[in-house]
Amino acid sequence: MKIKIINPNTTLEMTRGIEAAGRLAARPGTEILAVSPESGPASIESYYDEYLCIPGVLDEVRKGEQEGADAYVIACYGDPGLQAAREVTEAPVVGIAEASLYMASMLAARFSIVTVLPRIRTMLEEMVDGYGMTRRVVSIRTTPLCVLDIEEDPEHSWQMVRDDARRAVEEDDAEAVLLGCAGMADFANSLEEELGVPVIDGVVAAVKFAEGIVDLGKKTSKLKTYKPPEKKGFTGAMKGFGTA
Template sequence: MKIKIINPNTTLEMTESISAAGRSVARQGTEIVAVSPSFGPASIESYYDEFLCAPGVIEEVRLGDREGYDAYIVACYGDPGLHAAREVTLRPVIGIAEASLYTASILAARFSIVTVIPRIKTMLEEMVENYGFGRKVVNVRTTPLYVLDVEKDPEGALETLREEARRAVAEDDAEAILLGCAGFAEFADELEGELGIPVLDGVVCAVKLAEAVVELSKTTSKSKTYRFPERKTFAGAFARFGAETAHAEAAE
């Protein structure tokens, strides 16, 4: 089994840490390959960043189909480009936020997300509602951390997360903590040991879900919503996406 983890930002140091998290839980025989698109933002911390990283995610999925991957993971906690990526492949595509939310709902009745800078709060609240977890996510807690701060000062980032996670337990009555950034993966086990409740990293959750779906021999439904995009012309810098649409339609 081959799983391609797509870090939608272009910071390769972060991609390497995401890869390590995925490999740490993959079963024997599962090959994990983590990549970043060749174009896009260095980090994703706004609607603007999410919008501009999506074409890179789509391109990596299409490349992956040619390379024989069995599943894809979008490794950014906003799950940018997730639904569009599902339209261009038969293979399962899993977002790390979606994976952590479904996993947490099995383990706890109520949980909080601890994430990066305050402007992310509304974005994640909207995502939680769209996924149908509004009643279970009791709070989206932000921190002063930017996405790339973890690479610059991991000890400082861990201490910031520790303080906010403790507040979530004390003030939100959270029964589990979801780490709202792919770069936080390395901290999950230590925080769980300290807090005594499940602390979930979305990358790890997504790898295990991807393995399960592939082993069930299930593919993305093409009956309606996630059908391959209709054939049409794209102009300018997006011209190649139109050509790829025609290719996918023919494959269907």
């Protein structure tokens, strides 16, 4: 099977790291293709960034239909464009936040998210509520890190994530920790060994869920909510997204 991982930002170094994490998680015989859109923000740290990255995500899903992708993973912890992506493909589409939350709910009663800048707390609170996980997520711990700091100074970033992950376990009574940024994938195994609780990287979780769904032969339901968009034209910069 072929799983296409879409990093919604345009920082290719981060995409390569995401690709490496996906390939390590995938079993033999699963092809991992990781891409960034041709246009969009260098990182996603605000509503503005998130909304502007979505056309690029949808464009990569449309390309994936021609590339023979069997499933898609959206590799940003806000799961931007997830619902819209499900409208333009029958293949399963998995968001890394969604996957990490669902996996954590099977492994622990209470869990925390450790993520980047404080300004995204509200964004993540809304996302967690949308997935029905508000009672299970006991804390969202933000760090001063920007997304690209993780690529530029991984050792310093590791220390900051480690400190907050430890506080989540010791002070918030978290029984598992979710890494709230796709760029944190390399931290998961060492943190889990040190903390003694499950530490879940969303990229890994999403790849494994995608493999399982494809193995079962399941497709995205087209009965109503995720059926293809109604036929209409688009103008201006969105002209290429028309469905007429």
